[in-house]
Amino acid sequence: MDRISGLPDAVLVGILSQQPTRDVVATMVLSKRWRFLWRMVPKLVYDDSYQSNEFGKFSIFVLRSLVLHEAPVIKTLRFKLDQKSCNAIDIGVWFRVIARHVVRKLVIEIVTSSSQTTPAVTLPRSLYTCCKMLVILKLSNTVLLDDAFASIFFPSLKKLSLESMKYPPGGDEFFKKLLLSCPVLEDLYVEQCPDDNVTVFTVRVPSLKYASLYKSQDRVKDDKDGFVINTPLLEHLVISEYSSFQRLYLCLPTAKDAYPIGSVFRSLYHNEDYPRPCWSEPSSIPKCLVTSLETLKWVNYEGYKEEKQVAAFILRNANRLKKAIFSSDDSNDHEKSEMLKELLSSSSPMCSRTCQLRFD
Structure with missing residues (x-):
């Protein structure tokens, strides 16, 4: 014990970080050297299965520590x-x-019996306000409440895991709001339970790279159930749908390898696959573009690379263009302003002088 006690505080704290929190706190009675070390341990794990006494004593232990x-x-x-x-x-x-601490990773796991399918433990609304610095949040078998009086915001959250959760009434809109509160989210895991109050999970997260979405095997089948995914940076997608897909819509950069070898959709009766076309500038400029085109209206312009190339080609060569109107349903005012600047910079001097160019 004397040899260990002689180690630097940082080393001792690192050793304590690997132990259950109940054992870490108990080291305070070893000697004066150890009395306060446990208070600096950056990892706290509270597991009431370690507690032989009733939950009330366990709760007090958690609070005091x-x-x-x-x-x-x-x-x-x-x-x-x-x-x-x-x-x-x-x-x-x-x-x-x-709320007094800076927490980077928060995991709340509620252990249920095999016969229990609906979460019953409700998390406090303060979850949305006291953990602003979270990077990882994992919740399992709990109930989330909406908070109409405070904004939900996780500005640093990169990984979110929601396993067998129950959401407030009108869960579709709450789930949208929850994801909107995570502006830098990169990794999302969702596993439904039979009675979670969400019919369609809408995942519209510009920063998302990894998504794993699982529907419950015990869930009552509903034709309206599904996922809507709009994630331009997505690199990895896993969808497990026990009732099988019936309608599938994909918008992909290219149709090549859209479905990996072995993909089977036995219940599919409707599939729309709209690949994003590649653009190669033609060797010659169409005569109608130079001499006739006066009005251009581009709906659902999103500013993708191919779209920018096509738009620049038109604006450089349409000498008689008088009006060019672009619109985007999924872009905010700042994004539209930036796209408009790019369009203006790519247009010819003549087009800039004579054409009314705007973004609706």
Whole structure:
């Protein structure tokens, strides 16, 4: 023990970080050297299955250790709780203390019996306001509440996992709002439970790279169920649909390898596959473009590389163009302004003087 006690604080804290939190806190009684070290451990794991006493004593232990904790940043804070014993009141009290800390990774896992299919433990609304610095959030078998009086915002969240969750009434719109609150989200995992209040999961996240979406095998089949995914940076997509797809719409940069070898859609009766066309500038300029085109209206312009190339070609060569109107349903005012600047910079001097160019 003397040899270990002689190690630097940083090394001892690193060793303690690998141990269960109940054991880490117990080291305070070893000697004066260890009395306060546990308070600096950046990883806290509270598992009530380790507790032989009733949940009330476990809850007090969690509260006291969180109050006394002094680490400037808690890298991992994990709760593994039995649904039969934990309750929303205790969790709400813990969250009021958590708000004093900077937490990077938060995991809340509620353990249920095999016969329990609907989550019953409700998380406090303070989850949306006290964890602004989260990078990773993993929730399992819990109930989320909407908060009409406070904005939901996770500005640093990069990974979100929602397993067997229940959402507020009108869950489709709540799920949209939840994802909108994560502007830099890169990794999304969603696993539905039979009664989650969401029919269509809309995933419209510009920064998303990885998405794994699973529907419950026990879910009552509904023709309206599905996913809407609009993620231009997506690199990896997993969809598990136990009831099988019946309608599928894909918008892909190219039709090549759209479906990996072995893909089978036995229930599919409607498929729309609209590849994004590649653009190669023609060797000669069409005469009608130079001498006749006066009005251009481009609907659903999104500013993709190919779209910019086509638009630049038209605006450089349409000498008689008087009006060019572009529109985009999915872009905000700032994005439209930037796209308009690009269009203006790519147009010919004559077009810039004589053509009315605008973005609706």
